[in-house]
Structure formats: C-alpha cells, structure tokens
Amino acid sequence: MTRENAWQLVCEYTKSESLRRHMLAVEAAMRAYARKFGEDEEKWGIVGLLHDFDYERWPQPPDHPLKGAAILAERGYPEEVIYAIKSHADYLPDCPRRSLLDKALYACDELAGFIMAVAMVRPQRLEDLEARSVIKKLKQKSFAANVNREDIYRGAEDLGVPLEEHINFMIQALRPHAAQLGLLPGDGTRPVGSAPD
Numbered sequence: 001m002t003r004e005n006a007w008q009l010v011c012e013y014t015k016s017e018s019l020r021r022h023m024l025a026v027e028a029a030m031r032a033y034a035r036k037f038g039e040d041e042e043k044w045g046i047v048g049l050l051h052d053f054d055y056e057r058w059p060q061p062p063d064h065p066l067k068g069a070a071i072l073a074e075r076g077y078p079e080e081v082i083y084a085i086k087s088h089a090d091y092l093p094d095c096p097r098r099s100l101l102d103k104a105l106y107a108c109d110e111l112a113g114f115i116m117a118v119a120m121v122r123p124q125r126l127e128d129l130e131a132r133s134v135i136k137k138l139k140q141k142s143f144a145a146n147v148n149r150e151d152i153y154r155g156a157e158d159l160g161v162p163l164e165e166h167i168n169f170m171i172q173a174l175r176p177h178a179a180q181l182g183l184l185p186g187d188g189t190r191p192v193g194s195a196p197d
Helices: 003-013 017-037 041-050 063-074 079-087 100-120 131-138 149-159 163-177
Strands: none
Touching: 003 017, 003 041, 003 063, 017 041, 017 100, 017 163, 041 079, 041 100, 063 079, 079 100, 100 131, 100 149, 100 163, 131 163, 149 163
16 A cells, blocks of 8 residues: 555546545645654555545445445555545445544545635635634635535544634645645646655
C-alpha cells in the first residue's frame, strides 16, 4: 500500500479535476491530523486520498463506497483502511465510525469541500481565510447548498474538537497545498497529483 499506487487508483477511476482536488484536500487534512494525534500519517493520508475514488463511476448509495471497498479488497488494501472508507457513508448501518481514523475521515470530508468552496469566492483564496468566515458561510444555507451542514457539525463533535478549532486546523492543513488544490490567489490552477508534504 503506497501513496503512488493509491494516486494511480484515483486517476484510473476519477477523471474530474474537482473531485481529484477534493480527495487531495481530504488527504492533506488527514495527514495533518495523523501528525497531531501521533498516528500513521501514510495510512491516514491514503484513506483520505481514496475515500471517494469510486464516486464518479458509482455515485448512488450504497454503490459508493461499497464498489470501491470491493476494489480495494481485491487489490490487497488492509481491512482497517477499507472499513474507514466505508464508515464515512452514514447510510451503511453495519459500518459505524469506531476508530479515531474513521472519525477523522468523516470530520474532514464535508468540511474540506466546504472550505474549498468558501476559498474559491475570496480574492486571496486560502491565504487570509479564517474560521469565522467559514462559520458565517455555514449559516448561509444558499451557499454551497449541496454540502450537508449536519455532517460538518457532527464530524467535529464525534472527533471531540470544537468546530472553530477544527475549521482553523483544516485551513492550516490545506494552505501549504493551495497550488495543487487550485486555491492560489488569481487562477492558480495546475494539474493535480503531487504528494502533500
């Protein structure tokens, strides 16, 4: 199980640049949380990177993430990785979030997408983004309306981190990767795929 192989799998199943960027953002956040909690950064990063790799082909539940889980099992990924990815779907009752890894993925997933959406409407993107701006946008139901706010609140609560602290941590985790996430001031987009630091 290597980061390179995981990225190849993402590229094999996902053509959408925006979905790839989402997975890269969740990877960066998961790596940062692994460092914070003293966990296996490579494993946590790979979980973040792969959590939606099957979504473009099989967006309907429960195909996502079960189709992806079957592919990961065929390719020899550890059960802990596969379970964490399955547990980020609320509609799989036999996969409750148990471990810190499971809870971190759930906490990072929706919030990463929301932070990226907030950054995209700001001239400085991530550079000057603060938690209070994200919280203000969370209260604006018409903004990024497809993002499930309850998932964001529940994710922080389950992880045991106050929401504002969680948002600030995520912003700090994403900021060094602004270029690959297409979040530099100006247009800032370039091909995705390099490994997070």
